[in-house]
Amino acid sequence: MTRIETDLCILGGGSGGLAIAAGAAQMGAEVVLLEGHKMGGDCLNYGCVPSKALLAEGKRARAGQEVAFKRAKDHVADVIATIEPHDSVERFEGLGVRVIREYGRFISPTEVQAGDTVIAARRFVIATGSGPLVPPIDGxxxxxxxxxxxxxxxxxxxxxxxxxxxxxxxxxxxxxxxxxxxxxxxxxxxxxxxxxxxxxxxxxxxxxxxxxxxxxxxxxxxxxxxxxxxxxxxxxxxxxxxxxxxxxxGRKVNVAGLDLDAAGVDWDKSGVKVSDTLRSTSNRRVYAVGDAAGGMQFTHVAGYHAGIVIRSALLGLPAKQTTRHIPWTTYTDPEMAQVGLTEVQARETHGDRLEVAEAEFAGNDRAVAEGKTTGRIKIMVVRGRPVGATIVGPMAGELIAMWAMAIANKLKMSAISNTVLPYPTFSEINKRAAGNYFAPRLFESDTVKRVVRLVQKYLP
CATH class of the missing domain: 3.50.50.60 (FAD/NAD(P)-binding domain)
Incomplete structure (x- = not known):
């Protein structure tokens, strides 16, 4: 049996685990990464990457190109193979990470065993992700x-x-x-x-x-x-x-085989029980990120969690997670994207203070030019600040970025309406929605009209 002592031991080589390993190693920490299956985790091998590659082939077929089913699957494999080196063992070993190709399980609050190796670490990160749920349907x-x-x-x-x-x-x-x-x-x-x-x-x-x-x-x-x-x-x-x-x-979180009880880590079927700092509520040496943390199951959330852990575990800085600014996209055609509260959630939370600003893609000149006018944007606004945005239409996953930034940085709607955007672009739908929020205040206000008439009367 080999024994290793290290600063950080990461269980899982998916998006969150790899992001932490790369950052920590490059910042000078000693890092051990445990992965018993495929580097890159679900996102690279079974999720985000292959699904978007297959959707891309479907779009080509929809556009009239002849796409054989096998060729579509070959494209999926080629895309994965192209991205794989970025998540490879060789790359991470080159960054200074010690990669052990075994699954890990806790044998004490301060130790994990992986194969014939025992790792004692100052901090552990559970980044084991999730897998597909197959419910117990009869037959x-x-x-x-x-x-x-x-x-x-x-x-x-x-x-x-x-x-x-x-x-x-x-x-x-x-x-x-x-x-x-x-x-x-x-x-x-x-x-x-x-x-x-x-x-x-x-x-x-x-x-x-x-x-x-x-x-x-x-x-x-x-x-x-x-x-x-x-x-x-x-x-x-x-x-x-x-x-x-x-x-x-749906999906089930991969934590059952980690022997978390041996580490004194509280958990249930939704994942490790963590505070808003992503630390285990029962063992402060242990963090959990991504799906293993029991929250929103998105690759970009795991990456966001990685930044929180790096600030906390490596730099000793205060860092807490929040979900109010986390966007997500359904990559159908048309795409559907969301950040913050939906209209229903916003009404439940804010009641009569909520205002909803909308715009149709049919009023966007770029959408008209490309014949992609199916879609709408809806912005939930409270006291002049967006608290949620929903977009259905072409490039919705790209367009939601402006609202994710606005919500994350607590910007006002005026920050969007004051932004000058190139014409014609789909992104103008964001500014149109912001303009529609201000329109009643400018064009339906008797006070504004009186001020304009006075200015016109007396302005030299």
Whole structure:
């Protein structure tokens, strides 16, 4: 048995773990990184990267290019291979990180064992991410079930893909496969895209249905069966039969195998119990980041968490997390992006103080020029400051950045309206929404009109 003593031991080589390892090593800390599976974690190998690559191929097919299903999957593999070196063992060893290709588990509050190595560290970071959830539906163990960890390996095009789950992952994969020539049925137990603004989500769902995707809502999957190469999902609204099944109902946090009890770390099925400093509430030597911290499950949140841990664990500076400025995007076509509060949440929180400013993409000249006028922006404003923004339309994931910055830095709506943007660009939709917030104050105010008449009367 080998024993190592180090400053920082990181369990998990996904987005959050790699960001901390790189930063800490370059700042002079001794770092050990444990990863028993693939470097880069879910995002690179099974999530963000392959899904966006497949969506890109779907867009090419939608634009009229001939895209074979196998070629689309080859593109996915090529994209992963291109990015892999950035997350590789070789790169991190070059930065001074000691990488051990084993899973780690705690054997005491101050020690982790990985294979035949025991690591004693001043601080530990749990960055083990999450994996796809396959719920215990009757018959599920007898059926070939795909998740985001296997769907990208399919080389032959599914004739009819059944998707259980109408959230972002389910809807993205539904549209990508439909555009690549598959028949697609989405089965959702409640409301598709139910966590998003219902008015703007309806725009996305109408587009998906218009492309031929069947979306069955309020249909809880009760049983699944497989016979003669066909899979049937039995729901409250009847049965649906297809050739392949994709499970996209959520994710489970990867903390159960870490022996956290041996470390005195409190946890449950949602993750490690942490304070707003991302420190374990029961063992101050231990931090958790990303999905393992039990909050929002996005790659960019793990990166954000990494910065908090670096400031706290390495520099001893106070640092706390907040979620009010965290954006996210559903990469359907049109895209849907959100930051801060939705309209429903803002009304519950702020009541009559809330004002909502909106603008349509149909009024954006760049959108008109490119024939991409489906979409809308909605800004939730309280006392002159944005507290939330929802965008559905072309490049929504890019356009939300301005509002994420505004909310993070507590800017006023005037900061957006005063910004000069190039014409014609999609980004002008942001300024249009800000202008629509101020319009009633300028154009419907009797006081403003009286002032203008006085100025015009007496100004030399």
């Amino acid at each position: 599920i163990e007898d059926v070939t079930v795909h998740t985001n960890e296997t769907i990208f390996e399919l080389q032959e095009r599914p004739e009819h893909l059944l998707v259980i789950g109408g959230g972002p992952i389910g809807m993205e994969m539904a549209q990508a496969h439909r555009r690549l020539g598959c028949k697609v049925t989405v089965i959702e137990g409640a409301k598709a895209l139910g966590k998003d603004d219902p008015d703007l989500a309806a725009i996305v769902l109408d587009k998906l249905r218009g492309e031929g995707i069947e979306i069955i809502e309020g249909a809880q999957a009760r049983q699944v069966s497989q016979a003669d190469g066909r899979i049937t999902v039995h729901t409250d609204q009847g049965a649906v039969t297809g050739s392949h099944l994709l499970m996209a109902v």
